[in-house]
Amino acid sequence: MSNSVNINVHHVTRVEGHGNIVVNATNGSVEKIEWQVPEAPRFYEAMVRGQSYKDIQTIVSRICGICSITHSLASTKAVENAMGIEVSEQADKMRVLMHYSEYLQSHVLHIGYLAVPDFFGEKSVVPLVGKAPDAVKTVIKLHRLANDWSDLIAGRTTHPVTLIPGGMTRFPTEQQLRDQQQKLKECVPDLKAVLDVVLSVAGNIPAFERETEYVSLKKDGMYTFYHGEITSTDYDGTVAINDWKTVANEWVPDQSTAKWCRWNRPSYMVGALARFNNQAEYLSPLAQDVAKAVGLAKGNANPYMITIAQLVEAVHVVETSIQMIDELLTAGIKPEKIVTSPRAGKASGCVEAPRGILFHEYEFDKAGKCVSADICIPTGQNHASIQHDFEKLVPEILDEGQDAIRQKLEMLVRAYDPCISCSTHMLDVEFVQ
Amino acid sequence: MSKPRIAVFDFACCEGCQLQIVNLEEEILDLLAGADVVEWREAMSEQSDEYDIAIIEGSITRPEDEARIKEIRSRAKVLIALGACATIGGINKLKNNFDLDEVKTCVYGADAGKPHLATAMTKAVDEVVTVDFKVEGCPIDRKEFTYIVRCLLLGKTPEIPVYPVCVECKANGNPCLWDQGEVCLGPIIKAGCGARCPSNSHRCFGCRGYVDNPNVNAAKDVIEKYNLDIDTLKLKMSLFGSQQEPTVS
C-alpha cells in the first residue's frame, strides 16, 4: 500500500459549521497536516456594541444554533455579574434545568445523528433507518424528549426566550414539571438502549491516545456544567471566571497564523472528556455505571472517547434533573416579577457548553449599553488540540491508506463535536487551494 | 411523479434553522417519503449538484458567497430562504450599522487585514438572487416549515399571514407586554410564529421582519404613552431590523 496521501476534505460534513482538513504526505513523510476553518466571520463582539444589556442574550444566542442556550446562559451570567444583579435560587435551578435540556438535546444529536453513523460505517443517519430502525427510533424519541423539555423551560428549543437578566420571564407550572419529570424517568431505559447500541459498535472506536491538559469548570462536590470556577488536570485549585483570559491565553503559533489557546501546555482540550477527567467521581450513580460499562475511566486520553463521555453525561443530566425537579416541587413554584436597572460595569460569565467551557465578557456604560465584548468559544479552544491530535495520529496510521486516514481524521473532528460557526470570530485560517 | 430533489445549503448563520429540520424528529421520515434530500451537510455526507428545490440558510456576507448563491440559484427550480438570516439578513445585519473596517479591527485587531476576513455588507438572500418562498423566523417555526413544504409538494402557494404578531398573541390570550413595561415589536412584525415569544412573556424582537405597512407613527405615540424614549424603540428595532425599512426618526 502506498504511503503517499493527499487529503483535502472541503467542508467536513455532519459538523456544525464549515471545516477543512488538508494532509499531504509523500513516501511516508508528512509534509503538511492542517485543520482549517473557512466559515464566514460574523463579528458578534462588534455587533453587540451599543445594544442594551437586556438584549445581549437575544443577539449572542444566535452565535450558535446548537448551543444557543449555553451562549444565552453565559452571556446572561456575565451581564448579571457586571451589574450586580441577583438571581433567586428558584430561577437558578430552573436555568440549570434549561441547561440540562440542551445537554440532552445536543449530546443525543451528536451521538445519534452525527457520530454514530461513523461507527456503523455509514454516511449519515438516513441509511441507519433501514439498518437499525429501533436504535434510530430510540434516538429520535430521546431527541424529541429533550426538545420538548427545552420548549417547556426555555420557551423554545433553539434561541431561548425565557431567560432575562435577573431571572426568567416565566416558569413552567408545577403540573408541567411533574409531567416532565415523569418523562425523564421513562427515558432511562431508552438511554440504556442507546448504550447497548454504542457497546455493540464500540470495537470500531479507534484506539488512539494523546494525553493532554483537560480544562473545565469545577465546583466542590458536584459534576458541574453551570456553577464554579475554572480548573484543569494540570492545575490544583481554581481560577476565577473573570480571570479566564489567563487560562485561554490566545496566542499565535509559529507555523500558522491561527489563534490557538494554551494554558499549561501547548494546547488543551475542553468538552465532555475534559469534564469527565476533572470530575468523574461526582457523576450520578447511573452515569458511573454507564462509564464503567463502556470502559471510560478518569484519565482517559483517547479523543474519540469524547462521544462516549457525552453518553455518560446524558445519563447524568437526566438522573440529576429528576432530583432537581423534586427539589423545585417541594419548595413550590412561586412567580417572580423581574425588575432590573442598569449600572456601569465589566464582568465575565462562564458555563460549560456541551462541547466545552465557554466564556463571555462584557462592559457596559451606566445606561446599560454595551461598550465592548469578548467571547471565547470551546471549539476555538479545541482547534489546537485537534491539530495536535492530527499531528500525532497521521504518522501512526500512515500505512492504512488514504481513505482510512481520511475517515479517521473526519471522525476525530466530529468527535470534538465542533461548533465551527460560533468559533470563527477568533480563528485565523490559512487558505490552501 | 418523481420525488422532488431537495438540497440544503448554509451561509453565514448559526445553523439553528437547519437544526429545526432535524428537530422535526419522526416527521423527517415523512418528509423523506415525499422528497429526496440529496445534499444536507449538517446531517449527511452526500453531496449533489442536481436538485429541484434549494433551501438556503444564512445571509450573504462575502463576495465569494454571492457567486456561490448565484450558482445555486441557477441550478434550482425553486429557491427557499430559510430563517431570518436568509429572509431579512437577520442578526448579521447589525454589522451594517458600523464601518466594516472598524468592525474587523474590533474583533481581529492587527489581523483584520487578512484576506479571508474580507467581509461585505450583510445581505438577505433576496438582495442577491430571486427567492421563491421565505420561511421567516429566527429560528424558523417547525410547524410553519412543514406546512410550507407540504404546500410545495402539493403545488400550492402557502398561505402565510400578512397581519402582525399581536393577532396571534391576543388569540393566545396573553396579557400585553407593553403593560409590563416592555417594548414589544408585535404590532409591526409579521405573524406566523404563533406569537411564540410574547406567549413566553418575552417581547417580540422582530425576527420575522416587518409587516407591509408598519405604522411607525403609531409606535412613536405608544412610546410616549408608556413614558419610554424613542431611542429604546430604535434600538429594539435594530436587532433584527437593521438597515431595513422602516426606521423611526
Added chain:
Amino acid sequence: MTVKKLAKNDFDSFIDAIIQSKKVYGPQVKGEKYDFAQLNAAQDLCMDYDVSLLPPTKYFLPVRETLMTFEVGGGYTSQQDEEPFVLVGVHPYDLVAINQMDILFSQDNYDSHYMTRRKHATIVACDVVTPSANVFASSMGTAVVKEGADVLVTDIGDGYLLEAMTDKGAILLASATRATEADASDMQKRQAVRDVNQKSLNKHELKCDSAYLPKLLSQAYDHSVWEEMAETCFACGSCNVVCPTCYCFDVKDDVNWDMASGKRERCVDGCLLDGFTKVAGDHEFRKVQAHRFRHRLFRKAKYVPAKIGGQIACVGCGRCVSACLPNIANPVTIYNKLLDDLGMS
C-alpha cells in the same frame, strides 16, 4: 324559580363536584390578569375577577377549530364538538355577547359547529364584583343579567346566591345539596349589588342612550373622526380579536404528510387587518385603514344591530380599550365625539 344560597366554601365543593363529571371552564389568574381556562379545582376559580383577557365566546367560536376532515379525491367529514361542558363565571356583558352570537350563528344559515358547542354548554353567569379598568357595560345596558344564562350567581358578601334560569340550570343546581333557600334579606342584598352595577360599571360614559347609536352613525359615515383616529392605527386587529362580538373568520386547508388526507380549519380573522378584503390579483376592496376602522364601529353599532333586532353589538366590556396600544379603539370616545359634533337629531 327559587333562588338558593351557598356559603362560599360550599360553592367551591359544588364546583369541585361538577369538575368530577364534566369539563368546567372559568376565570383564573393569568400573570397580572385573568383569563378563562379549564378548571382543575374550584380554588383556581376567581369569581371576583375584573375582566378576562379573551371573552368566553372562545368556547363556542374558538380561535382555531377543525371544521372537517377530508380524503383527497374522497369526501369531507364534518367535525362537531359534542362534549358537554360548564362555563362558570360569565359576566353579564359577555353573556349578552354570547346571546347575540347565538342569534347570528343560528339565523339564516345555521352554523352547527357553533351551535353544537352552544347546546352542550351550561352557562353559569355571575354578577360583577370588581369592575375592570375600562368597562362601560352600564352605558350599553349590559351590566346585569336579564336572560340567557342557565344559572346566575351573585356574590352577596357572606355567600353566593344562585338562581336557576333554565331547566338545565335547575339540574345543575340540584347537585348543590348544601344550598338553602335565599331569604328576603339575601334577595335585597342581591338587588343592591345589581343596582350598584347598573350604574357603576361605567368607566367611560356614553353621552346618549345606546339605542340611538345606529341613527348617530347613519350621519357619520364621512366624518373626519375616522381619519383622525386611524392615523395611529397599527392594523394589529387586537380590537377585533379580544372583542366578544367580533366573529369574522378565515378558512384554511392543510394536508397530512400522506398528502391524501387533511383538515379544513377556521381561525380568527379581523376586519382591521391587512389582506382581509384582498382578492386574487391584489385588488383590495377596503384598503384605507380609516375605512376599516370605521367598518368595525359601524358593525358594532349599525350593521350587526340591524341583524339582531336592534341590539347594539358592543356590550361595553372595554377589552378593545385595554388592548389597543395607541388607545384609539374606545367606542365611547368615538361615539361621544360624534355626538358632540353632530348633536342628537
Added chain:
Amino acid sequence: MCDCCTESKKDIYLPQMATVTDTRLMNETEMYLKLTMDDGPFDFQPGHFVELSIAGIGEAPFTIASSPTQKGGFEVVVRRIGNVSNAIHALKAGSKIGVRGPLGDGLYPVQEAKGKNVLFVCGGIGLVPQRAFINYVLDNRSEYGEVAILMGTKNYDQRFFQEELAGWANRDDITFVETLDTGDPRWEGRVGVVTTLIEGVKDLLGNAVVPVCGPPIMYKFVLMTLEEYHVPHDRIYLNLERKMKCGVGKCGHCQINDLYCCMDGPVLKYSDLAAVPEAI
C-alpha cells in the same frame, strides 16, 4: 335556545361531491367545466354561485355559468389566478370536486325582466355569470322584449366562448356587439371600452333591465354612461365580487357596508346601493 331545529346536524360548510363531466380550456386563463352532483342535481337560478373545494388546497366561489333551462348538471368557468383556480385547472373529466351551493340570495331578475327589454353589459370574465341569465333569456326568448348583449374584452387572446358568441352574433332576434380594449390584426370588429357600445343600443334603454358584470373599475364607467341615458337605478343590476370565505353570511370578508355580497348578493339592484358607498 332552540333545541328543536331539524337542521341542527347539517353542516353548512360541508361540500358535497360532484363529478367533472367535461372540461375545456377556453383561452390561456379561462377553463370551462361541466359538473354533475353525485347525489342528484340541485335547483338554481341565474345569479347563484357555488363554493368549489379541492381537498387540501381550499375553497373558492364561482358563479354558475349555465342556465337552469339546460339540463344535466351545471357549468362554471374558472379563471386561473391562485391556488384553488390552479388546482381546478388540473381537473379532467371524471375528477371529483367538492361543491357547496347553490349560494346567494341576490339573483338576476328573471321574473321582473319579463316583458321588458334586457341589456347585458359584460366585461371580460363578467360574461360568465351573465351567461346564465343570457341563456335563460334566449331559451325563453318570447317572454322578453328586445335583448342586447354588449361584450368588452381586454385583448384578442382573452376572448372566450367564441363559438357561442358567434352564434349570438348570427341571431337576428337579439343585438350582440363585441369590442376589444386594444386592437389586433386578427380582429376586425370594434375597438374601445365597452361603455362606448351603449350609445348604439340607447333606443332600447327606455324600459330595459340592465344587468352589468365586469371588473370593479368597469362598473364606475358603465354607471356613469347609464346615468347619461337616465336609466333608473332600480333597473340596473350589478353582479358584485368580493373576497369570500364562507359564502353563507358568517365570515365577514365579503361585507360591503351592511350588505353581505354572499347573502344579499351577488346580484344587487343599483338602487339598493345608494346607501352602500363601498359597493362601487
